[in-house]
């Protein structure tokens with residue numbers, strides 16, 4: 001009378017739980033078993049995906065903000081603060097938290113619930129085992145690159161007249177950002193920049209499904225979950241306000257990190273990209289005195305090159 005509506009219920013044999021005795025289950029790793037157990041336990045894929053995405057978003061976002069809030073309370077970390085005189089007050093952070101939570105519930109809840117039907121339509125898999133880790137890595141690297149491109153141009157647009165005054169000004173309330181401020185923005189901005197995060201996996205799945213001659217590997221929902229988690233970490237960390245000797249940008253010079261985005265909030269102009277430094281460098285939009293010096297340096301070497309050619 002009570003039929004399983006989870007598309008993963010086929011991996012169940014005799015019992016209603018994921019059991020190691022089962023020959024299919026015994027080959028799965030711990031995370032794959034957890035994933036399958038979640039879908040089988042929920043017994044409704046739409047609900048399972050919707051709730052999973054909502055919980056991942058809330059836990060990862062606020063979970064990642066918490067260590068930054070603790071660091072703000074400890075004076076020992078003050079020497080790593082990019083704008084050391086501007087420690088956000090608890091009142092300021094609390095107001096920001098309430099506003100972000102309200103935005104999550106109002107703006108993001110509906111698209112999250114509609115995501116599973118879209119995934120089924122585009123044949124985004126929820127099956128176990130997961131795809132090869134190198135396939136997942138390549139797809140996530142592609143999403144990082146595309147999101148950065150999208151973010152750069154939309155963010156640059158948001159700094160133009162009407163868009164700044166009516167939309168992006170909200171996000172620039174904090175000239176010295178802190179983790180929680182990452183998603184503090186006008187709903188139109190949350191939507192527009194959110195497309196950069198969710199839109200490219202959707203576009204990829206659409207192309208993979210409809211242009212089979214390209215032989216693109218299928219996209220798995222777990223890959224999208226990992227991508228969204230990494231993107232959330234990147235957004236929160238770039239607003240943290242701290243630059244440590246062990247920050248990622250010290251090991252990967254093209255990684256933007258907090259130093260890059262903090263300067264954007266400080267100077268209100270330049271450093272428009274989200275994850276990488278190359279767009280601002282190549283297109284001459286780096287922020288602050290450092291960016292200005294870099295541009296001057298480039299102009300000097302260009303002029304010297306022209307002079308040498310003439311000789």
Ligand SMILES: [Zn+2]
Nearest residue numbers: 155168172264
């Ligand atoms: Zn901005």
Ligand SMILES: [Zn+2]
Nearest residue numbers: 171177239261
């Ligand atoms: Zn920002």
